[in-house]
Each structure stands twice: as C-alpha cells, then as structure tokens.
Amino acid sequence: MAEYRKVYGLGAEFDSAASLMSAAETVRDKKFTHWDVHTPFPVHGMDGAMGLGKSWLSAPVLIGGATGTLIAALLTFVPSWGIYPMIVNGKPFDWRVLPAFFPIFFELTILFAAFSTVFSLLIMNQLPKWYHPVFNWDQFKKATDDGFFMVIEARDPNFSESRTREFLESIGGKNVTLIHD
Amino acid sequence: MAHSWLFGFTYFFTICMGCLFWNCLHHATDSDWSVVVRRQLENIASLIPYFAIFFIPVLASAGVLYKWWSMDPASEPLLAAKQPYLSQPFFIARAIGYFVLAGWVAYSLKRRSISQDADGSAAHSLVMRKFGIGGIPVVAIAITFAAFDWLMGLDYKWFSTMWGVYLFAGAAGSSMSLLVLIVSALKRRGYLSVVNLEHYHTMGKFMLAFTIFWAYIGFSQYMLIWYANIPEETVYYQIRNTGSWWYLSTFLVVGRFFLPFPVLLLQFTKKKPKLLCAVAIWILFMQLVDVYVIVLPALHPSGIAISPFDLSSLLGIGGILGWLFFRNLKNSPLYPMRDPRLGASLKLTN
Incomplete structure (x- = not known):
C-alpha cells in the first residue's frame, strides 16, 4: 500500500x-x-549567517523581573503596613523601614526573572517536543556526531x-x- | 587639608588598583576579548609605585587624620584591643607592603607584555598568567587592608568587615569606566582601530556588573549596620545621614546605582560608544562623590564644608598621574601586537 x-x-x-x-x-x-x-555543537556566528537577529528573550525577562518586584512589594507592604502592623526591632512603620524589605525585592525579582527566562526559552525552542520529521531521515543520526x-x-x-x-x-x-x- | 589630600589620593589609588585587578583577571582567566585594550590597563596600573610618593603627605599628616596615631592606648579600652594592628611601625610597614607588592605585579606584567611585543614569544604569556593568578590575592589583600588602614582608621572605633570589598567594588567599576574613556579618546584620534563595538559591549557589561555589585555590597553593609543598630557601627552612617551629608549620601545611592543601572541594562547603550562614554564619565564622577562621602565627614561631621583644597589635591594628583600616563603612553605600542590571542580578540562576538 x-x-x-x-x-x-x-x-x-x-x-x-x-x-x-x-x-x-x-x-x-x-x-x-x-x-x-x-x-553536533554550537557554531559561533551561525546566528548572524542565518540572519536571526536579536532574540526577543529580554522582553519576557524584564516583565518577569518587574512582576517579581511588584509581588515582593505587595508581600511586604500590605502585611507590615496594612493588615498586620508590628514593631520589629524598634523600627518605624513608615517608608524608612524600606531597607529591611530590599532583600525580598531582590530575591523575588531574580526568581521571577529566572522563571520567565526558563519558560520563555522552552516556548521559543518549542520544547518539549516528542516528534520531529527530520528523524525520519536515517542520515540525520549523524547530527549528534559528525x-x-x-x-x-x-x-x-x-x-x-x-x-x-x-x-x-x-x-x-x-x-x-x-x-x- | 590633610583630609582633602587623602580624598584625592584615595580616588586615584582605587582606580589604579582597579586597573591592576582587571589586568590580573585577564591573565588569570586567559581572556581573549581584553587583549586589544590590555595595554591601557597596564599603563594605568604601572602608575601604582608613584602612589608611594603621594603617600608621604598622608603619613606626614597622620596625626591630624588618625586620632589613634598620637593617643595612649592605655587610655582607651577600644584602642587597646586594636593595639597590635593600629601601631605606627606596623601601619608604615603595611603601607610599604601594599606599594611594593602591587607595584611589583603591575610592573612585571607591563615589562613582560612589552618584551612580548619585541620577540613574540608565547612563554611571556605563561609567566604573565602566573603573575595574574598571584596578583588577584595581592590586589584583594592590598585594597582591603589599605581601605582598613587609611579610611576605616579615620575613626578607630568604627569597623565593618565589608569595607574592603566595598572599596573594591567601586574601584573595579570606575576603572572599567576610565578604560572605556581612554580607549574612546585614542579611537577618536584615529588610533586603536582594533577595538570594535563588540569590545565596547563587553566593557559595558562589566560596567553594568560592577554597578550592581557596588549597590549589592554597599547595601549589604548598610543594612546589617542599620538593622543591628549597635552604636559603634551606626556612628558611620549616623554622621553621613544627618545634616547636609544626607543629601550627598542620597545622591550617591541614586547616582551610583539607580541612574546608571537602567541605562546600562539596555544592549543599545553598550553598543553606542558615545552614550557609553557619557555613562563612564558619570560613574567616575560618582566614584568621586563616593570617596568624598567616605573621607570628608571625618573632618566635618556636622555638614558639608567644601574647601578649595578638595579640588586642588584632586587636580594636583590627577594632573601628575595624567602627565605620567601620557608620557608612558607613547613608549610602547597601544596594544600588545604579538600576543598569541590577539587574533581571537579581534574576532570577538558577544
């Protein structure tokens, strides 16, 4: 058939x-x-030879990082100034307590930027992918060798x-x- | 006057030590990219031995600058505890140690590099690699203990273990900025055409990295002291956050990090030499403000009091160093012509 x-x-x-x-x-x-x-290995300059241009990865990373900062701000300001104010170590309630929250801003910015980097990479590379037509070509096995x-x-x-x-x-x-x- | 001199001295010393650090890092990591700009790092770093001369006025006015210099340790328990470290002979011996060690590394790296221009032997690269690997701890130890001796010693009661790395962070970022400016000035005159936008991009990345690193270290130092709230430690920030010093401290935080950070974050900035030069000038200016906020409040704790000696010591030391730099500039090729990795540096892609 x-x-x-x-x-x-x-x-x-x-x-x-x-x-x-x-x-x-x-x-x-x-x-x-x-x-x-x-x-079989990354070829330097191939992106230029293929005319790929600049990757758009930086935009999702920036958005992810900014989201992280915003969430950190909400996580710190809302409880400590709004719903559950508490005096810690004799520090005041107003904006002058901001330095205590900086590590949280920093960590969550990095965490969210890293997540958006990884997931954007997966989307950009169309991964995970279980099947690709080139595998029907026997010769193609050499792509991981020589x-x-x-x-x-x-x-x-x-x-x-x-x-x-x-x-x-x-x-x-x-x-x-x-x-x- | 003594404080003004220390301000000018520290500013240029940190920049030259930063250049020595970048030069050592190049050899220790076997870098390709920095070959074309390395000679300028060598030229600046080789000015370090001259700081031994500029240090003589600091030593002569040590009694004015450092309260512990003429105090009887028995009269003050805090000083008595630090007596083994804060003693006059050891202070002088340490200073000689910094100049000799750092000067030796800088001088050897430059001499080897120039010999390589003549004979093209790769053996020089191997020797320079050893100097580079040994030079990094030399730079680290010299800049840390120099910062302890000359700046933290302004108030013998105060201490911060992050002090050395804080100075280093500012030094590395501002020396990379100075490198960008020198390379651009040479390119503008038609020299150093081997430097292309990819090299600018890499230098811009390091400027960004050390803008962030400075903020990271500066904030870590601030937050630990602020949060723990121990009087011996908070005195440093108390002086600098009250009266008119508060405006300068805030300007430092905004100008050294929050302004250059978003500008340097864009790839666009790093690929536009003119814009990158403007940021580099700004970072060098902010390093000046940084050193000013470190040194001068020790003399005027109540508020900013600008003295003409601030400017004259800056122009004096800077003028002499600039003259020495330009005199040395023409004695050697502007880049290491026969470095084995020059080809790889020319083909740099980010």
Missing part, C-alpha cells in the same frame, strides 16, 4: 561547519524564511522540490533527501 505522507522539506548534508556556514549565508540572502541548520545538516521546509514560499534540490546541491549540499512528515 502506497503511503501518502506530507512532504516536510528537503535536507542536505555538508562537509564541515565552515561550508554549512557559507551555505547558510547564501540561503539567508535568497530570502528563505522556513529553514534550519543542525550541527554531520552538518540544513533543512529547508516545504512551507517556505520559495520552496520547490526540483529547484530547491538543485539550489542545495549548487551550494555544496550532499545526499539531498526529501523528508516526509
């Missing part, structure tokens, strides 16, 4: 990190949008099975394979 599976994209293997990097620059300049590279791969997805507007295959071969890709979902 013939299988009718959706095409995920075209994968190509490269000899080295350097050839993958120069190929990535070409793909970036051809205005492809849905594509990725896979290497293989340098590039995959251009079929949903890219510039994608065409024959022309993208020729293009990947022209920039140095080997074993260009059609990957099914």
